[in-house]
Amino acid sequence: DAGITQSPRHKVTETGTPVTLRCHQTENHRYMYWYRQDPGHGLRLIHYSYGVKDTDKGEVSDGYSVSRSKTEDFLLTLESATSSQTSVYFCAISRTGEKETQYFGPGTRLLVL
Amino acid sequence: GQQVMQIPQYQHVQEGEDFTTYCNSSTTLSNIQWYKQRPGGHPVFLIQLVKSGEVKKQKRLTFQFGEAKKNSSLHITATQTTDVGTYFCAGGAGSYQLTFGKGTKLSVIP
Numbered sequence: 615d616a617g618i619t620q621s622p623r624h625k626v627t628e629t630g631t632p633v634t635l636r637c638h639q640t641e642n643h644r645y646m647y648w649y650r651q652d653p654g655h656g657l658r659l660i661h662y663s664y665g666v667k668d669t670d671k672g673e674v675s676d677g678y679s680v681s682r683s684k685t686e687d688f689l690l691t692l693e694s695a696t697s698s699q700t701s702v703y704f705c706a707i708s709r710t711g712e713k714e715t716q717y718f719g720p721g722t723r724l725l726v727l
Numbered sequence: 728g729q730q731v732m733q734i735p736q737y738q739h740v741q742e743g744e745d746f747t748t749y750c751n752s753s754t755t756l757s758n759i760q761w762y763k764q765r766p767g768g769h770p771v772f773l774i775q776l777v778k779s780g781e782v783k784k785q786k787r788l789t790f791q792f793g794e795a796k797k798n799s800s801l802h803i804t805a806t807q808t809t810d811v812g813t814y815f816c817a818g819g820a821g822s823y824q825l826t827f828g829k830g831t832k833l834s835v836i837p
Contacts, residue, residue: 654736656828658827662823704769708823714758714775714819714822714825715760715775716760716772716817716825717772718771
């Protein structure tokens with residue numbers, strides 16, 4: 615257990631509404647990641663952070679924004695949700711000293727109607 | 728960009744049979760990692776391989792990293808129902824990002 619929680623765990627929303635997912639870690643690790651997982655696509659990186667207020671885009675960043683104002687929290691925002699953003703979203707961290715090994719949170723299942 | 732291909736996509740085996748999944752990268756890797764995701768769960772780190780030609784074992788699981796550091800395999804001997812899940816490889820390039828394969832979903836028939 616890497617001390618990672620995600621909220622909410624499940625969410626149903628309507629097309630066009632904004633949605634924010636939260637990832638919280640208790641171990642003060644520098645690197646945090648947001649992935650989405652879809653059948654046939656595996657895990658795809660959306661955004662990642664390498665410190666407070668330091669973020670960068672991943673492979674599938676269009677339609678998503680992130681913020682990290684505290685070490686422990688990494689927020690993922692869908693500015694205007696679309697049905698193509700229906701997915702399972704995983705947050706992950708890399709532990710200091712364990713370069714590139716990632717530990718995942720429990721995930722958030724998002725359904726956009 | 729870096730791509731990691733993983734085959735097969737699905738594998739159905741009788742309990743007690745062996746299972747192997749293969750991973751190939753388009754570029755040379757600094758390390759390869761393997762993760763397991765149980766149905767309805769989240770990916771869980773299994774192991775990291777760093778050296779060319781490295782072989783590591785975890786009970787019935789054997790992990791190999793190719794000599795050119797571009798391919799890897801995971802072999803499970805005598806599968807059990809507890810092995811059910813999706814196995815992902817992930818290639819590291821020396822930064823803090825990983826490129827994941829699409830995974831191999833293993834079903835074990837009792």
